[in-house]
Amino acid sequence: CxxxxxxxxxxxxxxxxxxxxxxxxxxxxxxxxxxxxxxxxxxxxxxxxxxxxxxxxxxxxxxxxxxxxxxxxxxxxxxxxxxxxxxxxxxxxxxxxxxxxxxxxxxxxxxxxxxxQDAPPYETTPLEQLLQSERQQPGCNPELQRMIARNCNVTDCFRCLPLEIIEAVGALLPTPDVLNTRLASRAWSVLFHNPTFWRTRFEINGERGFLDYLLMEDRRIDWRLLYHSTCRLRCGRSFDLTIRLWETRRWVRDAILSKPESPLMEFGGRALQHYHNTSWPGRYSRTVEIPPDLVGIGISACLERGSETADIKGLGSIRANGPSVLLGPKVPGARLMREDEPELRSLHRDGSTMACWDLEAMYRYPGIHVLLGARLLRGAFFHRELPGGVTAIQLLRSNDLSVSVGYGGCGREEGYYFNMDTVIELVVTFDVSGWPLFVGTLVYSNTNTLTAPSPQVGTSGRSRLWWRSDGRAPSTSLSVCLVQCRESDCDRC
Ligand SMILES: [Zn+2]
Ligand SMILES: [Zn+2]
Known part of the structure; x- marks a missing residue:
């Protein structure tokens, strides 16, 4: 499916x-x-x-x-x-x-x-379980309350709007925006205390739309408390599947609705965390905006004793003018490498034929920190070990593909592929030990960059990728097939 x-x-x-x-x-x-x-x-x-x-x-x-x-x-x-x-x-x-x-x-x-085998794709976690939270009943920040009380702006045009219109507009806005609007206009502060507004968060296309089954329940629910309690989820992890499917469906809707104005946007995968702003205990997400002067991305990977995979430990953006941003740790003492380093190239050029012992020697703790060029960043491939974190990343650029950093074992793996017109954000989800679990990129299509020829990925043999630059149709789907196809009888992968 x-x-x-x-x-x-x-x-x-x-x-x-x-x-x-x-x-x-x-x-x-x-x-x-x-x-x-x-x-x-x-x-x-x-x-x-x-x-x-x-x-x-x-x-x-x-x-x-x-x-x-x-x-x-x-x-x-x-x-x-x-x-x-x-x-x-x-x-x-x-x-x-x-x-x-x-x-x-x-x-x-x-x-x-x-x-x-038995995990159903759509779980309906009971309300009581969702309400288990270590968080207090939400209250209005006292400082904000004082400011709102003092702040009576006579030129505030929103004061003329009836509550119904404020409610209707609030229903269309993300919650953080609604809460911030209170700073500019006192008329908006009513929404914080308004149950109708908080209920809209749970409509299918609202922020917590994956809980929309609760709207059918015939009982009084404190929607604000439920919103507050579900910022951090306290239920079985298999509910993450229900959330993932909801993210995908909402993306399909967003993509179709935004279509007349712009070309169809690319799928953001698990980078779509801003749809719901929830997280699991022990997980957190970090987002870096991709600056216009981005020149490179540094990736740390190392193989620890007892592990069969060289895990990605952290990654950071490098700017031409301005401070670099590091997501996750850079292992102290890691060997700094550039991607044109012959060693890195020769090990990875032939995909599967890398010599195991050479790889192990290179990645053994403290491992390597590779600097990859990212001026023409278009997206990324990454592999994830299951259960576990990201084991390999390869950057996708408008003219080529970077070397792959890290390597997986031969266990259960999943691959992701993101090919964007313009990358605007990099979103990384970490587990509590600071290891990346997911990496995703986000984009809004930019018609200016669409005219650039799209590189194509071709296959030769079963596991080798190379790039052609004859720039015919964009190759997203073909590449996805290479990385992700699970068809047993497929002769393309
Ligand atoms: Zn299905
Ligand atoms: Zn296939």
Whole structure:
């Protein structure tokens, strides 16, 4: 399933059998009705989008499973499809736009590798569990309260607005912005005490939209307290899957809604933390804005005794004029290397044929700190060991690909790939020991840079990448296939 990454068809879980497909056929995008997955029968889906597999009669289309690339068809569980549609107005969404947005999504990792076979993609954690928090009831900051009381600005035009309009505008704004607005206008301070406003945080496209099932509950809920308590989540870690899927669906909506003004934006993966501003105990995220004078990114990696992987310890941005920003530690005593260092090049040029003992010697504690050029930064590849942190990073630049820093074992790994028009932020999630867990980049499409030729990634053999600069179609999806494809019968990866 392109959204949740889980497989189809398992006799124990009926939700795995019902599916929706979005596919392209001679230039037209089609979304037929709900189908039934019943191997070894071929997939049959109703021609009529409103029909279902049990009522379609003879009016159906027979679908073959296509290889992962080129991608013509996306399969979704019916339950995932229904959740996705809930993010849109009842008129729905144009199939073409939807297809284009789905093209930007990577192959998601099958969630069973984190949480076991039975982890359902949509959990409904009970309210009581979410309300366990070590935080106090939120109160208005006394200093702010005094300032608001004193601050009576006669030219404040917001004073003329009725509460309903203030509520309606507040519903569209992120919570930190609403809270800051109080500093400029006293009229906005009412929202802090307004239950309707806090309830909007839990609507499907609101900040805590992954908790929207609580809106159906027939009981009084203190929404402000719930918001406050869920800034740091206190429930089972498998709920992170529900959050991840919600982030992805909200991105699909944002991408489609922003489309008329700008080219379709690229998917930000787990860098989309600002959608909800929540975190898990023992995890924190750091964001660095990419400055215009960025010249390089330094990455520390080292192999510790007892470990099979050279983990990424930290990374930092290097500016031409101005202080560098370091995310995570730079291991003291690490050997400083430039990426044109022959050793680093020769070890990594052939991908899988690196000599193990040479690699180990280079990465053994305190490891290396590699300076990578980043003037033309477009994104990054990274690999993550499961469970565990980031084990390898490679920068993607408009003209080439940097060397890869770090290396993984041969256990369970997932790969991510971000190719942006312009990188504006680098978001790194760390665990409590300070090791990066996720790295992501964020972008807003910039039409000026779109005219630059897009490099293409090609394959030669099974594990080797090289770049061509003949600049035809952007290669995002192909590269995603190389890094992430889980199709067992794929001959492209
Ligand atoms: Zn699914
Ligand atoms: Zn593939």
């Amino acid at each position: 392109i959204l949740c990454g889980d497989h189809f068809g398992n006799m124990d879980d009926p939700w795995r059998h019902h599916l929706r497909v979005v596919y392209q056929d001679s230039g037209t995008v089609r979304v037929p009705g709900e189908g039934l997955w019943k191997p070894p029968d071929p997939i049959r889906v109703p021609t009529n989008p409103g029909a279902k597999w049990d009522t379609m009669g003879e009016d159906y289309i027979r679908l073959q499973r296509w290889p992962c690339w080129p991608r013509y068809m996306f399969e979704l569980h019916e339950i995932c499809w229904q959740r996705l549609m809930a993010h849109f107005d009842p008129e729905g969404v144009s199939p073409c736009d939807l297809y284009d947005a789905l093209m930007k999504l990577p192959f998601p990792t099958n969630p069973s590798i984190y949480f076991g």
